[in-house]
Amino acid sequence: MLELIVSDMDGTLLDRNVHVHPQNAKMLMKTYNMGIPFIVSTGRNFTEAKALLDEAGIRCPIIGLNGAILFGRNGEVEYEVALPDETAKNIIKKGTAEGYYLEAMTSKNVYSSSKKERILGMTELIHRQNPDLSREECQQRATQSHEVNAIEYRDDLLDLIDKDHQNILKITVLHVDGQKVLNPLAEELKNEFKNIYTTSSFENNLEISRQGATKGDAIKKYCDDHGYNLENILTVGDNFNDVTMLEMAGYSYAMGNAEPGVKDVAKYETDTNYNAGVAKAIADALKRTQTI
Template structure:
């Protein structure tokens, strides 16, 4: 039997317009009626994720920031895994020294070092999902999107720590030439700070969390605390920050649009995010579970 369904958002639950397709909504509601709960496990923070879920009428727990924070159905933080403050400062210093665009996430919000760079990044994401769309239209959509309008922009992200005393949960670096810039930096960070975990959710970024702040650890912990057998859990994802939760679940699905390294880890493959891949994965998992019980 299936006991729990866990889905990533970008490139997975969300389609090319960064909305949740009706087929995905219907499948989630169907499993709700069967007594099977649904949880989002995303690189997004609470506000970014909740806007999309509210639009779809889905109310569920949100495991955010790559598994480093858990919000219950009412938006209350149940736990968070922070990066050591000095480590976070050191990482931000490296970013400023190199001149990279950065984002820092806390339990309160997502903070960006540049409004313009955030718009550029979301424009590129929209264009990658809609290759036929013009740059001008993609930029207009990006500028008006919740992914831009809900973000807090700061001249110096380090003041979140030094002046406000906030705990940093996730740091993101973005660059147009990641293979020669931020990815080598990510390797440097992993070597210098073994208590960090470095991954990626988009070809132009790297994301840094605490080593214990991964999706796989978060899903495992959630199952332990709620009495679910992880062998009866469905996880669905598309990118490298999803690998850890795909490895631990009994029914793991990679999107057809997933990176090849993600497909290599998942047990099954579903359709693309713009073809309701989450709904397809849910229906397939239910069939597989039924066959297993027969």
């Protein structure tokens, strides 16, 4: 019996236009009516995720920021795992001094050090999903997107800690040269700060959170708290920040568009996010568990 469905968003639940694929929404309504609950597990924060879920008529708990925070169905924070203040400050100082573009996430919002860089990052993401579109079309979509206009821009991200007294849950470092630059930076940070966890959700970013703030940790805690058996849950994702939740689930699916290393971890493979891979993974798991 399938007890719980958990899905990543970008590259998974969302289609090439960064909306929930209609077939995915239809399947989730079907399983909801069957009594099988659904959770989103994403690198996004609550406001970023909720806008897209609302658009599709989906209301569910949200594991955000790669597992650093859990929001209930009504947006209340049920728990969070924050970076120590000094660790967060030192990472921000280092990234700023070395010229990286940085974003910091708290329970309240996403904060960016540069709107221009945020637009460039979103343009690249949209272009990867829609290679047939021109750069100009992708940039126009990015400029008008919720992901650009719903976040806050700060000249100094340290003010979040020193002046606003907010807990930093995740820091994202972005670089145009991708993992050939970011992988060495990740190793350098892990050697310097023993209490951090690093991962990536696409080629050009590095995501830094506290140890224990992974999607896998969050899902295990959620299942323990609600009495779900990990062997009877479905998880589906496409990138390396999904690996910890794919490793623990009885029914784990890598998207057809997933990174090769992610496919190696998952038990099964489904279709791409363009072709409603989440809906197809759920249909397959329902058959395997004889739920239908």
